[in-house]
Amino acid sequence: MENPLTPEVLADPVALTRALVDIESVSLDEKAIADCVEEVLRRVPHLSTFRHGNTVMARTDLGRSSRVVLAGHLDTVPHNDNFPSTMRGDLMYGCGTSDMKSGVAFALHLAVTLPDPRYDVTYFFYEAEEIESRYNGLTLVAEAHPEWLRADFAVLLEPTYGIVEAGCQGTMRAIVTVPGERAHVARSWRGVNAIHGAGEVLRRLGEYRARRVTIDGCDYREGLNAVRIDGGVAGNVVPDRCEIEINYRYAPDRDPAAAEAHLREVFAGYDLAITDAAAGAAPGLDAPVAQEFLAAVGAAPIGKLGWTDVARFAAMGIPALNFGPGDPNLAHHRDEHVELTKIRDGAATLHRWLAPA
Numbered sequence: 001m002e003n004p005l006t007p008e009v010l011a012d013p014v015a016l017t018r019a020l021v022d023i024e025s026v027s028l029d030e031k032a033i034a035d036c037v038e039e040v041l042r043r044v045p046h047l048s049t050f051r052h053g054n055t056v057m058a059r060t061d062l063g064r065s066s067r068v069v070l071a072g073h074l075d076t077v078p079h080n081d082n083f084p085s086t087m088r089g090d091l092m093y094g095c096g097t098s099d100m101k102s103g104v105a106f107a108l109h110l111a112v113t114l115p116d117p118r119y120d121v122t123y124f125f126y127e128a129e130e131i132e133s134r135y136n137g138l139t140l141v142a143e144a145h146p147e148w149l150r151a152d153f154a155v156l157l158e159p160t161y162g163i164v165e166a167g168c169q170g171t172m173r174a175i176v177t178v179p180g181e182r183a184h185v186a187r188s189w190r191g192v193n194a195i196h197g198a199g200e201v202l203r204r205l206g207e208y209r210a211r212r213v214t215i216d217g218c219d220y221r222e223g224l225n226a227v228r229i230d231g232g233v234a235g236n237v238v239p240d241r242c243e244i245e246i247n248y249r250y251a252p253d254r255d256p257a258a259a260e261a262h263l264r265e266v267f268a269g270y271d272l273a274i275t276d277a278a279a280g281a282a283p284g285l286d287a288p289v290a291q292e293f294l295a296a297v298g299a300a301p302i303g304k305l306g307w308t309d310v311a312r313f314a315a316m317g318i319p320a321l322n323f324g325p326g327d328p329n330l331a332h333h334r335d336e337h338v339e340l341t342k343i344r345d346g347a348a349t350l351h352r353w354l355a356p357a
């Protein structure tokens with residue numbers, strides 16, 4: 001395949017977005033796109049370029065006092081009748097237009113066109129963000145080359161519709177088990193119906209008032225939801241067990257231990273098993289580099305409600321935020337699209353921030 005990322009395409013973030021969208025890269029199938037990106041970066045004299053699996057990293061080494069990361073994942077969710085891209089007026093449609101090849105285009109455009117940024121920059125183009133964490137390019141790099149991730153600040157180019165979404169919420173899943181005692185339905189008074197017992201758990205969920213927490217001016221709105229319920233033995237048996245799966249999205253003022261303690265309080269009296277947990281990330285907007293970034297964007301930040309790789313940087317003590325042109329509400333939808341003006345404005349913002357003082 002001839003590399004579609006030609007110099008003319010690299011010079012224009014809109015054309016670059018489209019070219020990236022039209023290279024198929026569903027998770028675990030990122031070799032072709034990583035090859036194209038790597039080939040482009042290796043030709044750039046002001047960058048040192050490295051590759052691990054299908055993750056490409058390129059960085060400047062100008063001896064600046066601060067180093068920032070710009071990171072974008074190369075993979076997309078599976079296509080849904082939305083590949084390759086199509087144009088309708090000022091909108092580009094297609095899988096990955098919003099999440100997040102328009103963001104990847106920012107990083108690649110800057111990497112190639114900005115030889116003397118005011119901070120040293122590490123650019124990450126990484127694989128497998130949309131699937132389990134063990135495949136995630138940043139997970140693999142953290143294991144194999146942790147020094148690649150060293151930085152003072154990180155920007156994840158996930159879709160935020162051109163504003164700063166800071167930090168991210170934590171996520172926790174748990175199973176609440178309602179006990180019972182099995183019996184034949186013809187003599188049901190000899191048993192205890194676990195499905196009936198689930199009513200009390202559901203009542204607590206229905207009456208639950210989720211918190212709204214403001215940190216560094218960012219609003220985080222929590223959520224506690226039953227996402228699955230499972231019980232029953234047979235058509236003529238009083239069930240002795242009912243399981244309710246709970247998903248808890250919590251503000252980053254709580255760590256996983258505090259989140260678990262809260263769930264144990266809400267479901268006191270029931271057996272509760274945590275099945276999955278990921279810490280959130282505080283906004284970290286007080287760092288000087290973050291302040292300069294906010295000034296370049298010129299709009300108030302809001303709290304990120306989903307979980308993103310921002311949390312991974314926060315766990316390493318690196319303040320990080322999300323900033324990208326796509327609309328987060330369209331990610332993973334069949335009619336996923338991005339506004340061309342958002343691409344142009346966002347690329348200009350990043351350029352303003354990184355251009356030499």
Ligand SMILES: [Zn+2]
Nearest residue numbers: 073099100158
């Ligand atoms: Zn994404």
